[in-house]
Amino acid sequence: MEIKIPSVRILDRDFNLLGEIDDYESLQLTRRFYRSGEFELHIALHKQHVDKLQKENIIVIDNKGHKSGIIQYRQIGQDDKGIETLIIKGPTLGGALDRRVTVTDNFDRVRGPAETVMKHYVNNHLINSSVVARRVPFFANATNQGRGKETPWQTRFEPLNVVIQEIAEWCDIGWYVSLDYTSHKWVFEVLEGRNLTAGQSDRPPVIFSHDFDNIExxxxxxxxxxxxxxxxxxxxxxxxxxxxQMVGSGSGLDRREVFLDCSSAEDAAELVEMGNQKLSEQKRIITFDGRILDTRSFVFEKDWDLGDIVTVQNKNWGLTLDSRITEVKEIFEPESKIEVSLGDEIPTITQFVKQLKNNVKRSG
Structure with a gap:
């Protein structure tokens, strides 16, 4: 797949340009719909501006500032030929939410469209916290447009990034943090995505299939x-x-029961809402991964991008699936490629065990 190798700019937190690199060995960038992504860069140690790749500096991979990350990891190694290489890693800018928990005396409760709820928590715990030391002066919310489904939410002493991810998954709406060069801010924004499935007629459909020679x-x-x-x-x-309170539906052998700890609910109505939210976390997992080929039938970031709902077909598997693109991984190497994930993220063992512990937790 022919992909233009992007240059990598290095900035400090004040948006000062420290250097630009376009001669690296490997760069991988993963963006996700419901949570922050990550990057990994490999570069020979002797090359220009490598000394600027220091922790807490920012790397920028596109002109819009949407593909940016925080350097949080550095590793220097030497191979058997004596070549020294630097490896840097870190999250995309949304990883900054991992640095806060939802500190509050009582539960921080809010109800509204998903965008309103998410930006409420980002504002309270990262932008305008009542504790001055918790504020990040260069962080901002984009203008609230009230997008996403109506939902109540509550939190207390939880990781902010986890709260935002849970709201995003429950309401099926994405988010990201980008650089605004005019205001010199890191800006939190939600992402709805487009319906590009074969069954709609409002936009040209996007279909990934062997019939189009655009996926493998x-x-x-x-x-x-x-x-x-x-x-x-x-x-x-x-x-x-x-x-x-009981939530959900099912009977006979198809009925699959679980206890859900919702002890922070104030009344029966809120208990039902919270129960439905927690039950939704134990859904069926349907996911599709594939490597996208450049046949010029559908152009990446023009015809389709992260968050869009597309159609996937594999006639040999009897598969036709309309699903959201929840992850895009761009790999810039001698053989560059784009890999996508659609649908649900497969839980790790750690996530599964944590979920079980949350379910069996009881206040009496």
Missing amino acids: SQSFVDSDQQYKNIGYAGGQGEYEDRLI
């Missing part, structure tokens, strides 16, 4: 291993006095 190295997962469809949401109270 495919992998499809359809898993019910962690799926639950009935939740018993446990609210306030102890033992027999604890308020329990």
